Amino acid sequence: MHCPFCRHPDSRVIDSRTSDDGLSIRRRRQCPECGGRFSTIETASLNVIKRSGVIEPFSREKVMSGVRKACQGRPVTDADLAVLAQKVEEAVRQTGSSQIDTNEIGLAILGPLRELDEVAFLRFASVYQAFDSLEDFESSIEQLRADRERRLHAVPGE
Numbered sequence: 490m491h492c493p494f495c496r497h498p499d500s501r502v503i504d505s506r507t508s509d510d511g512l513s514i515r516r517r518r519q520c521p522e523c524g525g526r527f528s529t530i531e532t533a534s535l536n537v538i539k540r541s542g543v544i545e546p547f548s549r550e551k552v553m554s555g556v557r558k559a560c561q562g563r564p565v566t567d568a569d570l571a572v573l574a575q576k577v578e579e580a581v582r583q584t585g586s587s588q589i590d591t592n593e594i595g596l597a598i599l600g601p602l603r604e605l606d607e608v609a610f611l612r613f614a615s616v617y618q619a620f621d622s623l624e625d626f627e628s629s630i631e632q633l634r635a636d637r638e639r640r641l642h643a644v645p646g647e
């Protein structure tokens with residue numbers, strides 16, 4: 490890493506800190522030539538392959554705007570969406586691949602969105618899982634009901 494002050498081709502790491510979400514590392518560096526100090530932030534690259542074949546960097550903003558449409562009229566705040574986008578990023582990074590397609594992002598959204606708002610989840614799922622009949626909605630709703638029952642009857646500690 491070049492020193493941004495004197496362009497010396499080397500620098501020394503004097504401190505490394507992992508961000509709270511564990512997705513990036515911030516390093517304090519010092520130039521052995523001029524003594525200048527600077528920081529670098531390191532994140533693993535994560536790219537999204539769009540349906541058109543275009544590759545672009547993963548963006549939490551895009552996840553949020555995609556989900557926001559499904560949340561229209563629902564009690565979901567931007568802060569909720571930000572938390573959801575972070576969960577989605579963590580989930581896709583955990584797969585260990587540096588390139589994912591938009592469909593995988595859609596699938597990673599389903600779980601956290603379902604916890605957030607069931608109606609928004611159904612709207613989103615109907616698009617991403619390409620529901621093409623009322624039966625698709627019915628089976629999805631039945632699944633939600635069954636899980637809700639299970640939660641209601643779950644005994645804490647078991």
Ligand SMILES: [Zn+2]
Pocket residue numbers: 492493494495496497520521522523524525
């Ligand atoms: Zn320097």
